[in-house]
Amino acid sequence: MEIPYTVEAHPETGLNNGKIGIWLFLTSEVMLFGALFATFIMLRIGSDGNWAAMQAEAELNIPLATLNTAVLIASSLTMVMAWASLMRGQLGRFKLFGWATVGCGGIFLVIKYFEYTAKFEHHHYPESNTFLAIYFAMTGLHALHVIGGMAWNAYFTGPGSKLFHTNRQWLTDRVEHSGLFWHFVDLVWIFLFPVFYLL
């Protein structure tokens, strides 16, 4: 049985099913991270003025986090360039930018690994204080999203790219949808970075 509206637009929505599906998924993600940001606000308000002391005790590495921000922004650029390459019908360039996106995700995780291990070496764990608890919860969940996005992009750049020869538009749409997820992950980090490291 053929699944309808995978490439052509649904007459009711004007969009293919994949586009609707990914946006609905992203709205649920907004609420997931929204709940955690609301938790963050509650913890900060309820910390009786101890927040700055807990934040200082955590000794977060601002230069490394700034580098990670730049890496994620660069990965968003390579992601849209991968999609633009498919729009131009350039499979080779699509693969180049696709793997660059996956590579940037890998660099982000390696830097995060160094950040986390530095915390553990100083015996800073989620149970150490409220700040570290919400820090590890939110940045950890974000890192899981980065891993998910890398797996998704690696599939379309690798084995999934065979679709280019049989249904190029479908592959282009799929890459646009995976890009929407990837940009959302970047967008979440844009708020996590100042909230935890700078404010």
Next chain:
Amino acid sequence: MSEHVDIDKQVRIYFLVFGALMVGTAATVGAYYLEVSVPVALTIGLFIASVKASLVACFFMHLIDEKKIIYWTLALTVAFFIALMALPLLTSVADQVGEFAEVEAHEPH
């Protein structure tokens, strides 16, 4: 994203947005080293983050040229998100009102 796009123009915009995001990141870090009060620092930091997030959403996620159904879906999400963010603030206000009422009740008239 609409079906008919000038991809060369799009790519130029992507690079401009990338530059703006990098400048925004530098500005966020720069603002950290300004000696300002916490509320001012919070305002500056969250304002820059919101501008950066808008750039990502509008241009990288193509929201600037999207179908109405996506806008309506996101408008609903934003409404629920604002309600979610307001909850902790309302809780805080309710606590303060409760404390005030308690003090009032114990004061001799």
